[in-house]
Amino acid sequence: MHLCAESPHFDTKCMCITTYESLSGYVSDRILEDNLENDLRSLSLSKRKTSIVQNSTPVVTARELVLKKCGQEEPLPFEECYSKSVLQNCQKIGEGVYGEVFLFKNPNGGTSVMKVIPIEGDLIVNGERQKKFDEILSEITIALELSNLRNNNDNKTSGFSEVQKVCCVQGSYPEKLIYLWELYDETRGSENDSPDIFGEDQLYIVLQLANGGSDLEAFIFNNSLQAYTMFQQVACTLAVAEEELHFEHRDLHWGNVLLSTVDKNSKVTFRLDGKNYDIMTKGVEVAIIDFTLSRIECEGVVIFNDLSLDPDLFTAEGDYQFEVYKLMQKKNGNNWQRFEPYSNLLWLHYTLDKALTALRYKNTQTKVHKEYLGKLRQLKDEILNYNNVKEFVLEYF
Template identity: 45%
Template sequence: MEKPMPFQSLQFQNLQKIGEGTFGEVYTTGENVIKIIPIEGEILVNGERQKSFKEIKKEILITKELSELRERIFNRCETFVKSLGFKIVCGKYPIELLREWDRFETSKGSENDRPDFLPDDQLFIIFEFENSGVALESVEIESVAQGVSIVKQVCCALAVAEKALQFEHRDLHWGNVLVRASVEDTIIFRLDGRDVSVRSQGVEVKIIDFTLSRITKDNKTIYIDLKNDVSLFAGQGDSQFDIYREMKKKNKNDWAAFSPFSNILWAHYICQKIFEAKLQAGLDEIRDFYKKVLSYKSCYRLM
């Protein structure tokens, strides 16, 4: 682990909190997004143990590899969020960020602990990404065609990453699919050396958050072992929790193995969310796709 910088030495002007997760807080400068996660400590954060740097390093490596797919030739796509790097910092949570935390809590509510309780020697990791849009769950979809484009972009990106890196996202709920306006008429993916085109219908998709993801790179598998994560498989109230249990069933609780059907499960889930929660009247128009997607073993085969 590299030597940490003082947390207070960083500049936090014009930052705005835009979201949160189990392990940390998310802020934006407008152009970029930063995710701040406490690590290595003994104190529970949001009811969960802090991740070690060894665990976080896996997410860093996976994020980097997926970001770099935009630079490949044979299997290429730009759908995975562009990584701008990371820093390790140490110190008390800055007052500027606490003010933003309070503003967010007042306006939208928060399920997280206010991070002022963390000690003066707390370590944090800060991820920085390109600002890539709004979570799908908060997007107003304008047409059935636009909804179809979102599903196709997700499937194409997963297919490219499966082929290039034996990738499984493993947590692709609709908070991890971002949508922003596109000036391009067509989104181009390169799969096995051939171009695959998707009509944008005015939107571009970006996929984020690889905390639970899995890849194989240079014959080395990078993954998080979820075998004993009781809470992940106990959730109720949304179909995403059923998918965690279905993944476990399909891979027989072997999280090192490449089981790309997990991506199919998430693609089916995204399709369901769009056409039931967003476009109920349009579900009939793609019912064939909705039904057939689960008959494929991977998104690569779906293409």
């Protein structure tokens, strides 16, 4: 993850920190100036180089900024964030190289998930080095900004996974969670290392999200009308975030769109530029997750992941997903700092392709199913003629 000031007069300074390595090289102990009005700026701007040297301004570390976002002063033991009784009712539901995802019954009602991400340690986990505080800070910030769009005024959406809590914990992995990891490994097979490798000093970020349901790949739709409303919800959500945050998801494959079943007569409301758009859910509600590759702009600071440093992303072949990475790169000239909302349209095109070729439907013989397959086909033919999702949504919905 990289942070950079977008405004033109920061351009040269921005160069200093367009790679994570140069940021860490220059602020070797990750000491950054405190600017309480704008945590992002304090982490990102290389102009701080001079400030740090010249002024005796208070300084703050990325660690402190993360702890502040967590509402903590120090990392806490796991049990202080999640009691034994909560862990007792947990299940492992997913995994990634970053760590493990568990589902649990929230004592405040409903079900939630926790993403447990080991950070800062020297151990290589799942073949990767662990994220540092400054890298995880960007991820936490993106997830929070998108989640908070549900409370925004003129540009409002509940289509991004709701962040309920962020904790920084320290210690060896809870026994119960190790047991659940082993159970998952035996029943479904895990590609990850067992979390029993972590010692007492290990730090983690636990991101608690509302349970968004199952992903597009696993979900079984009644018919293509439900897929159509899923598509509308994804499109409106992207349009709102494009407008408010200059957001690009950049990795919106079918594992990162979640669906839950809701009342079939319910609707969801989006607000774009102060205007409301109601969409009938037809029984499915969308939650977009996983902002590891995403880009946002927040108070003049760009947070992005420099994918040009990850050439492997562009060599994979097979699914259309892997073509989309290449198409995004072609469109932005491998400059991942730049806002290029066409990338969001590419992922919508991918979603339409999946709806037509790979999503699963219960009732395929009905008139409504055939009718909406036709509409999805037409959308797929036309969507790449737009410049961004906002423009598309304004014309289509």
